[in-house]
Amino acid sequence: MNSLKRKLTLALHEIGAIKFGSFKLKSGLTSPFYIDLRLIVSYPKITDLIVRLLQDTVEDLNFELITGIPYTALPVASVLSTKLNTPLIYQRKEPKAYGTRQRIEGVYKKGDTCLVVDDVMTTGESKIEIAEALMNAGIIVKDFVIIVDRSFEGSAFLGRHNFKLHAILSIKEIIETLFEESFLTAQQKNAVEIFMQTDHRDVSGRSLDSISDVCSNDLTNKLIHKMIEKKSNLIVSLDADNQHDFFDILEKVADEIVMVKTHVDIIKDFDAAFVKRLKELASRKNFLIFEDRKFADIGSTVRKQFLSGIYKIADWADFVTVHSVAGEGILKGLFDGTDVNCSAFLLAAMSAKGNLISDTYTRTTIAMGAENSKFVSGYIGFAKNEEDLRKLKTKLPQDMLLLMPGVNLDVKGDNLGQQYVSVKQAIAGGADAIIVGRGIIASDDPQKEAARYRKEAWDAMEKYGRIVE
Secondary structure, three states, X not given: OOHHHHHHHHHHHXXXXXXXXXXXXXXXXXXXXXXXXXXXXXOHHHHHHHHHHHHHHHOOOOOOEEEEOOOOHHHHHHHHHHHHOOOEOEEOXXXXXXXXXXXEEOOOOOOOEEEEEEEEEOOOHHHHHHHHHHHHOOOEEEEEEEEEEOOOOHHHHHHOOOOEXXXXXXXXXXXXXXXXXXXXXXXXXXXXXXXXXXXXXXXXXXXXXXHHHHOOOHHHHHHHHHHHHHOOOEEEEOOOOOHHHHHHHHHHHHHHOOEEEXXXXXXXXXXXXXXXXXXXHHHHHOOEEEEEEEEOOOHHHHHHHHHOOOOOHHHOOOEEEEOOOOOXXXXXXXXXXXXXXOEEEEEOOOOEOOOOOOHHHHHHHHHHHHOOOOOEEEEEOOOOOHHHHHHHHHHOOOOOEEEEOOEXXXXXXXXXXXXXXXXXXXXHHOOOEEEEOHHHHOOOOHHHHHHHHHHHHHHHHHHOOOOOO
16 A cells, blocks of 8 residues: 555555544445545545546546536535636535526536545445436546445446546555554454445345344334245235225235235225224234325324324324324324324435435435334335335345335336336345235125235245345
């Protein structure tokens, strides 16, 4: 390692940008080290050192533009732009909702080649996303330059997408230097080396057992165990608007499902007998109850909606859906200080065409769930194809489930904006359970269709190694 790299490594360690110990990551994994380069903006000398190393790294590359992935890399990219006298552009996290509504700020023309600067390489998914956004604007992307590569074969991953990765430092170089300087014990060094030998990136094929192994939410584990017991990951969305039709269909499909998703407020003849009959049937047929209430208000309001009113959802639902738009106070309002035996699924991505859930909203929702795992069992998320679903699954904590709506045996849509993917695409992309509505309840034979969905989904789970025998 040259003297400048060594100096940077020691400087990052000194300011606490590189830590060793036991750290719970957003993914749910426990890592023996943690890298947080957001601190460098407050240390001009370190920023200058990084830019000097970046200049050396990119001197033989050809590009007309520079961009930095927000937020940590953007100040560094700005300084590099000035040093190299090369125009800077940047991508907004959200497109403007007014004026030009543009996503990329700065002056550029189609066909320009852009160098992408980032702070850390972990999974590489965010790199692909920024490259796709730039290329959609007609900008060419060939090279990524980063400060620290802490990935498992990150260069090969980007290479498969026709990009080249250039890193100032690797985690291997960092631990070697810190060990030599006695800032790291042999045990700590060994822990990092072992951790880095495993590919933690592709979690779409995670088995139900592996999720249960790291999960501390009792209701999540209850659902997983019931899925394995019934050999079903099918959730039926039963949108009948009267008790007769509701229970007629539910009796027919109950043996095939692991959970029924209800919309209790559309039942025109709702009364206390509905809840009593639903609970009795759930017990007799061994399925769970998922009320799709989609709570979305302030904490004090949702608590009343949940605990009281005519439906008293907390008395009978095993799970409820929650919008994160009100912030984590909504989870505390629903569950904190109560003795209810219920958990939430957060709505992270919708299947309705033209919905307003953005990538930033999805990421914020995922982080909110990760920080409230005692209240949250996972996420409801839709993606339009297997590849996009894999990207979504990669972002999720490893102790949580992904429920997939918009699933149909025959890929199609409707004239109300509903989009569908196939059962096999959903499971291959990482869905842990599928939510099916009209494909079952609108059929002439709901029991037969439920059996078809259950078998195809469970066969796919076995095919893709999602079940440990």
